[in-house]
Amino acid sequence: MRARELARAMPTVAVDTDAMQAAQLMAAERLPGLIVCREDGRPYTILPGSQVLRFLIPTYIQDDPRLARAFDEKASDEMVGKLARRTVHDLLPKPQDVDELPVVDGDATTVEVAAVMARMHSPLVAVVAGERVLGAITVGRLLSHLLSATSPQR
């Protein structure tokens, strides 16, 4: 089994997509992350949902989440307002924080997909063929394949 056979379609956004639109897409589809493409459509990276939160939540509260208790609903609305007039590019981790990406080639074996997820602690990898995004594989789907291959049914 190759990565291209396990991949499922997943919405993609571009680096210049409106940040609020991207967050709303993730929220509406209950996705743990989105595939981000370059302006020319080539796959670029994954935007994890937790990264959107890292952009929204003030650093001092990330450092000590108990301080969030001083935030009322109005302050919380203002925080989400930080997404206005921003793009996906603004949400992504700074390049120096990212040395590699959870992206595999369509020909990758399931063990290779598992190795990339394990190495990067990622619940999701994007599957690409050259300059085209084929879809994504979640950790649940990959485990399901790895385990069913060893069950007596097969």
Place this chain on the structure above:
Amino acid sequence: MRARELARAMPTVAVDTDAMQAAQLMAAERLPGLIVCREDGRPYTILPGSQVLRFLIPTYIQDDPRLARAFDEKASDEMVGKLARRTVHDLLPKPQDVDELPVVDGDATTVEVAAVMARMHSPLVAVVAGERVLGAITVGRLLSHLLSATSPQR
């Protein structure tokens, strides 16, 4: 809105649950992780799916996923066999790797939940009330709440 209102039921396992059973549960329900409870039922930690893969995949392949190409289907089956006669406890990261857990109190505010997810890069937090697990909140659900609160519909 408090964490207890956003939490949804999620299957839990115990530290002494059979490792293969836990992996099969994650696979069958397509979950990105499981809540792990102590033998006495008190919440203990989260087992992310990627951690199961870290247990299965040999370290040298995690270090260089391209080496996975030398793995055939039979080797892959043997790898999954490592789950036999193991418990969830064996899959968890060693205590020295974990300084805190993605767990919040039922009374936590949504901003506090967001801060914990952001800080820990976690797509999921467990919600507890004292010694009881109330459920879990995914990043998609949290974003959905944070964004809808600022939309004109409300």
